[in-house]
Amino acid sequence: MNHDMLFAAIDATWPAARQIPLGPWILRDGEGGGKRVSAATATAEVGPTDIREAEEAMLHAGQQPLFMIRPGDEVLDEMLQARGYRTLDPTTAYSLPIARLTDVPVPRVTAFCIWEPLAIMEEIWAQGGIGPERLAVMARAEVKTGILARWNEKPAGAGFAALHRKTCMVHAVEILPAQRRQGVAGWVMRAAAFWAREQGAEDISVLCVEANVAANRLYSSLGFVPVGQYHYRYKDLQEVQ
Structure with missing residues (x-):
């Protein structure tokens, strides 16, 4: 199973109430259903301005700024760490x-x-x-x-x-x-x-x-x-x- 198939299955089988495209992001409204249905994910290369835009959108929606870091998101991971973001719940898919x-x-x-x-x-x-x-x-x-x-x-x-x-x-x-x-x-x-x-x-x-x-x-x-x-x-x- 490749990573695209894996995360498509995660989204489909534990779905957010809404997925909101925003520039290089998919934002999620989980309506209180937990991190997996509330985290933003990157769909393309992002920069500091993109991160701030995602933060503002999540804050406007009353959500804690939260990003899911997937394989291939290593640069984003480093950028978020540099901005003071902490790591939460490393998870393995089997x-x-x-x-x-x-x-x-x-x-x-x-x-x-x-x-x-x-x-x-x-x-x-x-x-x-x-x-x-x-x-x-x-x-x-x-x-x-x-x-x-x-x-x-x-x-x-x-x-x-x-x-x-x-x-x-x-x-x-x-x-x-x-x-x-x-x-x-x-x-x-x-x-x-x-x-x-x-x-x-x-x-x-x-x-x-x-x-x-x-x-x-x-x-x-x-x-x-x-x-x-x-x-x-x-x-x-x-x-x-």
């Missing part, structure tokens, strides 16, 4: 052919693909900080499903999967604390893969911040390989105004 996660059937009553989300799924997500604004992001995706996991005869976790062309991306995997370290997240990923195969997908991807050591270890154990990275550069509102 991918795997669907067939590698559909080789083992999901045990009965272990994971269910459901849309729209049940109340218990919303409760599980809420415990992990995934509230109404992020549920609204999910609802904007076109081809999608929620995943409810059960373990020890109790609700155990929830996840979200959406499709872009031949790629399924899994987001918002949240496992209840008492049900962790028992393989539940792996079954969520496999359930997503079986659903995606039915939709015609050929590969499955997931994003994971570097700080989440346990999740990175899980995805590697399932056979996922890194296909891209990104991070954010940010300033607090009062530092820019």
Whole structure:
């Protein structure tokens, strides 16, 4: 998967409410749905004047100045660092052919693909900080499903999967604390893969911040390989105004 395909899949499966072209930028209005749907990204070479224009547009919209730094944005990254922007959430994108996660059937009553989300799924997500604004992001995706996991005869976790062309991306995997370290997240990923195969997908991807050591270890154990990275550069509102 090349980087253009990767970031197109990220945008399509976790979509902003609006994307606003501005010179060499795409600005995003995430309506409170988190960094991924609120960060500006560069579409061409930028200079200091372009950065200030993007800052002013985000400030005018009441948003914290926030830029996503993708592969190829090294010069922009240095420019933002020189302007006092701090690094936030280095993230790895992983991918795997669907067939590698559909080789083992999901045990009965272990994971269910459901849309729209049940109340218990919303409760599980809420415990992990995934509230109404992020549920609204999910609802904007076109081809999608929620995943409810059960373990020890109790609700155990929830996840979200959406499709872009031949790629399924899994987001918002949240496992209840008492049900962790028992393989539940792996079954969520496999359930997503079986659903995606039915939709015609050929590969499955997931994003994971570097700080989440346990999740990175899980995805590697399932056979996922890194296909891209990104991070954010940010300033607090009062530092820019």
